[in-house]
Amino acid sequence: MTKSRNHIKKNNFFEKFANAATKFTGSSVAFIAATAIVVIWAVTGPVFHYSETWQLVINTGTTIITFLMVFLIQKAQNKDGKAIQLKLNELIAAQQGASNRMVDIEDLSERELDQLHKFYVTIATLAKKEADIHCSHSIDVAKELNESKLKTNKHFKK
Numbered sequence: 001m002t003k004s005r006n007h008i009k010k011n012n013f014f015e016k017f018a019n020a021a022t023k024f025t026g027s028s029v030a031f032i033a034a035t036a037i038v039v040i041w042a043v044t045g046p047v048f049h050y051s052e053t054w055q056l057v058i059n060t061g062t063t064i065i066t067f068l069m070v071f072l073i074q075k076a077q078n079k080d081g082k083a084i085q086l087k088l089n090e091l092i093a094a095q096q097g098a099s100n101r102m103v104d105i106e107d108l109s110e111r112e113l114d115q116l117h118k119f120y121v122t123i124a125t126l127a128k129k130e131a132d133i134h135c136s137h138s139i140d141v142a143k144e145l146n147e148s149k150l151k152t153n154k155h156f157k158k
Contacts, residue, residue: 022076
């Protein structure tokens with residue numbers, strides 16, 4: 001039990017640090033600070049006679065910061081992506097008539113996603129036949145619904 005609590009505390013620390021660092025690095029203050037560092041470095045060029053060491057300072061600094069930022073940005077994107085997927089899953093699950101097959105499709109293979117894409121192309125094609133933009137189709141019943149609408153609905157173009 002102690003190990004799991006320590007593990008949670010470590011994850012919480014990194015989570016908090018990553019969130020704070022991501023927020024800071026995306027701020028105007030961070031941009032101004034980075035710009036100031038580059039300006040100071042450029043102004044000191046004549047003092048150091050534009051030496052290789054002078055150039056190495058900025059190259060090394062920017063390389064290290066870029067390397068670390070890649071991981072912070074990826075963590076933030078992973079978290080945001082997961083949150084968006086969960087929100088979309090909730091919307092799908094809450095909608096009557098929505099296809100529950102869409103929940104967690106991010107885990108499907110590329111081939112399976114291509115197959116679903118073909119269904120949506122079909123739905124888009126069917127929707128283009130409608131004059132009423134408020135009509136909609138579910139992936140599960142698109143063809144049947146379209147056929148019945150063609151017979152009974154005056155909103156379709158002939």
